[in-house]
Structures are given as C-alpha cells and as structure tokens.
Amino acid sequence: MTYQRTMASILAMPPNLRSVVLRQLAASRPVTVAAPISSIRLFSSTTANPARQRPAARSTSRSQPTQPGKTQGKPAEKLKAKQHEKPKDKQPEKPKAKQPEKLKAKQPETSKDKQAEKPKDTPKKIKKTGPVEKAPSSFSFLPPPSNDPNQRALPAPAPTANSLFAATHIFTCQKPYFMYAAPRFLNFPVNTHVPEVCILGRSNVGKSTLINALSGAAGAAAGRAHGLEARRAGRAITSAHAGSTKTMNAYGFGPPPKVAPPKKEAEPEAGESHAIKSRSEKREEKNKFNKERKPTNQLILVDMPGYGFNSQAEWGKEITKYLEKRKMLKGAVVLIDSVAGVKKDDRTVLGMLRDAGVRTTVILTKADKIDSMEEYRQGTGKERKEGSIGDMCVKVWEELRKIEEESLTWVEGKGWERELWVTGAGDPRNAGLGIAGARLAIAKMAGLVRDERALADEEAPELGSVVMKPAPTVSKIIPFDQIVWATPHQGTAGSKGSREKASF
Ligand SMILES: Nc1nc2c(ncn2[C@@H]2O[C@H](COP(=O)(O)OP(=O)(O)OP(=O)(O)O)[C@@H](O)[C@H]2O)c(=O)[nH]1
Ligand SMILES: [Mg+2]
Numbered sequence: 001m002t003y004q005r006t007m008a009s010i011l012a013m014p015p016n017l018r019s020v021v022l023r024q025l026a027a028s029r030p031v032t033v034a035a036p037i038s039s040i041r042l043f044s045s046t047t048a049n050p051a052r053q054r055p056a057a058r059s060t061s062r063s064q065p066t067q068p069g070k071t072q073g074k075p076a077e078k079l080k081a082k083q084h085e086k087p088k089d090k091q092p093e094k095p096k097a098k099q100p101e102k103l104k105a106k107q108p109e110t111s112k113d114k115q116a117e118k119p120k121d122t123p124k125k126i127k128k129t130g131p132v133e134k135a136p137s138s139f140s141f142l143p144p145p146s147n148d149p150n151q152r153a154l155p156a157p158a159p160t161a162n163s164l165f166a167a168t169h170i171f172t173c174q175k176p177y178f179m180y181a182a183p184r185f186l187n188f189p190v191n192t193h194v195p196e197v198c199i200l201g202r203s204n205v206g207k208s209t210l211i212n213a214l215s216g217a218a219g220a221a222a223g224r225a226h227g228l229e230a231r232r233a234g235r236a237i238t239s240a241h242a243g244s245t246k247t248m249n250a251y252g253f254g255p256p257p258k259v260a261p262p263k264k265e266a267e268p269e270a271g272e273s274h275a276i277k278s279r280s281e282k283r284e285e286k287n288k289f290n291k292e293r294k295p296t297n298q299l300i301l302v303d304m305p306g307y308g309f310n311s312q313a314e315w316g317k318e319i320t321k322y323l324e325k326r327k328m329l330k331g332a333v334v335l336i337d338s339v340a341g342v343k344k345d346d347r348t349v350l351g352m353l354r355d356a357g358v359r360t361t362v363i364l365t366k367a368d369k370i371d372s373m374e375e376y377r378q379g380t381g382k383e384r385k386e387g388s389i390g391d392m393c394v395k396v397w398e399e400l401r402k403i404e405e406e407s408l409t410w411v412e413g414k415g416w417e418r419e420l421w422v423t424g425a426g427d428p429r430n431a432g433l434g435i436a437g438a439r440l441a442i443a444k445m446a447g448l449v450r451d452e453r454a455l456a457d458e459e460a461p462e463l464g465s466v467v468m469k470p471a472p473t474v475s476k477i478i479p480f481d482q483i484v485w486a487t488p489h490q491g492t493a494g495s496k497g498s499r500e501k502a503s504f
Helices: 002-012 015-028 030-045 055-063 068-129 161-172 207-214 219-223 227-232 279-291 315-325 344-356 373-378 389-404 435-445
Strands: 140-142 177-182 196-201 248-253 299-303 329-337 360-365 420-422 465-467 477-479
Touching (some): 140 389, 196 207, 207 219, 207 435, 315 344, 329 344, 329 435, 344 389, 420 435
Parallel strands (some): 196 299, 196 329, 329 360, 360 420
Antiparallel strands (some): 177 248
C-alpha cells in the first residue's frame, strides 16, 4: 500500500520534479524500485509485443530479489568453469590415454605377432594328431587256390585307375536323388530300363552309411545323416540305433540314361481285322505305358530295412517278392560286419538270394574297427576278438560255399562274386576306406562299368553290358545302349487281381 501511495504522489508531481525524484530513487534503490516500474510499463504499453521472452529475467529478479549478486554470478562462473574444463580435461586425454595405446596394441599384432604365432602353433598340431595315414580307396581279397596249404585270403590286385574313375564318376558326378520310399513291393514304381542294385544286411551293419559314402559323403558325415536337410541332399538317414530304415528306399545315381523316344506302332493295314483293338484294350495299353516315368538316373540303389534285431516282421515277405519279381534287379550287395561276421540271419538271406537267382556281392563293413591300415592291406591285422580281416574273409567264403551247394546256377564266380570288398564307410578318421572299390563292385554288377583287371579264372563282362540274373527263363546279355524306352511293359501289372504276380 505504501508503495502505491508513493507512486501516486510521484505521478501527481509536475513533470520536471517527477523526473528528478525518480532519478534519485533509481540511484538509491536500483533493483527494488526499477523492476516494478519496468514491469508496469511493459504490461501496460505492450499489446502485440512479444515481451514474453523476458519472463526469465523477471522471474529471477522477483524470486531472488534479495540475492542479486548470486543470480548474476552463478551462470557466469559455471560457464567459465565449463569452458576451462573442456579443453583441459579432454584434449590432453586423447593423445595420451586412448589413441597411442590402441595403435600400439593393434598394429604390431597384425603384422608381427601373427607371423610369430604361426611357427609356434604348427608343430603343436603335428605333435597332437600325428601324420594322417591315407586310407586305401579300394580294398579287396580273393580266396586262395585250393592247393594252398596256408589257406589265407589273398589281397586282390588293385583295380585299374580307369575302372575306378568310371565307377566313381557314376556315383559322384551329381548329387544323389532320393526317388521314393516303398513300404511294400506293390508300391514300387514300374521300372523296365534302369539297372537296380539292392543293399541288404543286418540292422545297424551300415547300409545307409555306405550309400552316403558312395555318393561322396566323408566318413563321419556319411554315418551322421539326419533330418530333412539330409533328405533334401539325397542322403540316406542313418542312426546308431538299429532299425532306423523302415521302408525300401530308392536312390538314383548318375545322369539320366540316353533312351530312344517312344516308337509309334505301325498303322494296321486294311483287311487286317485282328489288328483292330477295342477301346478298352487301347486304354489299358496307354495306362501301362504311362505308369513308367522317364528315367531320371543311370543307376538305382535300394536301401533295404535291416533284418535281425529290431527289424520288421513283414520284412521277409516283401523282400522275397522284390528279389523274385523285380525285373531290373541286377544284383544284391550283402553287407557283413567285419567284427561280428556271418550270422544266422545272413545265412537265411544268402539262401533267399540263391533261390531267387540274384547275383550277389559281399562287402565287409566297419573295417576301421580292426587294427591298422597296413595290417589291413597285408591281411594280417589282428581283430579284437577273433582274428584278422583276412581270416574273416575265409569264414565268409566257407559260408557262401555251404549255401551254394544246393544250387546249380548260383555258384562261385557266377551266382556270387569271389572277390570280397572291405570298407569303413563311417570311419571318422579315414574317410573313404575302400569306397572306390565298393563303387566299382556295384557298377560292375549293374553292367555299367568293366573291371579291367585280368582275373585269372573269371571273364570280365563287356563294357556297357548287363548280365541278367540266371533265372530259369531269361539268361541273356542285353547291351545297355540298346535298351529302348518305347518297349511296352510285358508284365500284367495293370490287370486287376494279378498285381501280386506282376514283375515291375
Ligand atoms: N566306425 C564305423 N561306423 C560305422 C560304419 N558304417 C556305419 N557306421 C555306424 O553304424 C551306425 C549304423 O549305421 P546305419 O548306416 O544307420 O546302419 P543301417 O544298416 O542302415 O541300419 P538300419 O537302417 O537300422 O538297418 C551309425 O551310427 C554309423 O555311424 C563304419 O564303416 N565304421
Ligand atoms: Mg539304414
């Protein structure tokens, strides 16, 4: 109130006196008096003036009227302090602490330390692993002559590079193709052109692993193919548990064979009434032809479910049908475990092959579980329990000779191959032990590759020929190149009720 009264009295003064009084007041009380006056002037005089930019000044003057020195001094001090701090604290830190350390630490590491590390590490690695022994890619044994007193298995002469190369090319020129899985014989698609070889053996003997190794999968990878990824890559699924393969799975190898386009049947001449076919006959013929698809590969391998432990009850029936009726079956590969040897189930299956007249080759698997490579080659390596791999071969020949006694056609060198092939398909240390040899054995049986070795008592089949199994009716040689795609299927697969009797 006093303030308003003084102001009113000042305003009532004459203008000359008023200005003098105001100057004196301003000199004596600079802040407390001047501030309210300026504010009054501002609010009264401004209409559209953007004087709101100044409330900070007003607020400071109003809120801290009693400490003018502090309000003015503080920001100034802070600014000064900040300006001085920055250059002092940061600039000297960079060159001293960070940059030189990094440079010193990095540059010499890349150039000098790495060079210095190499010679230190390499000898350590060599010491740990030792020199890697190269596994023989082909490894097989032949029976001794009957007059040999020792009766020891003879290491077979190595196949020629040409034959090994030709066989390897079929299996590795392109990735394998998983064609189909047939739970029963009736599920097999018709095949009248592509040679087929089936892989038989007890559960867990290494059938699927061998198929993978044939296509070029290295050691551990061949024995550890699981899931969809393996399936997409055309690999056979493997497992350490017996009974993993439950259907008859077909894998295609090599490029599609060159086959002639289907030939059109000659038009029946006028007057030849017997040449005219009914509609139903024509439809049936057409269906028969359509059943067979164009071949996708040069060779088909059929991975069979294992027999013995954990095998399927239906196995015997379906496999017997396949062995007896499959038209393009050129042979069977029976796998026998190098350590376990020939078991009762193996004898039964060899008997089935004999009865069906299917050409048979025996391959010993898991040979890496027996002794060293050098002893393998010599046939003298001692197996953990029973003997060397050579001794195992002798036992296998004895078994085969017993089984052949009941047959006239399925005999040594004709029904079954004398040469026993040794492999270690799933060996993680020596990938590919005997695999090239196994490829040759299979391709030879399929009639796709000629074995160029001059085996004393066995005639090598001609290149590109297919030796038909010694079945009672068919026993002729059909050159593969002469196989004509258009040949209509002769079986009775299409007719109702007779499918069981049909050969595909
Ligand atoms: N060390 C070694 N292990 C092998 C070899 N071959 C296969 N194996 C292993 O034996 C196990 C069985 O292999 P598979 O190929 O699945 O056997 P399979 O005969 O197909 O078995 P089923 O499908 O059950 O009939 C896997 O764990 C493989 O890694 C081999 O040559 N050496
Ligand atoms: Mg299997």
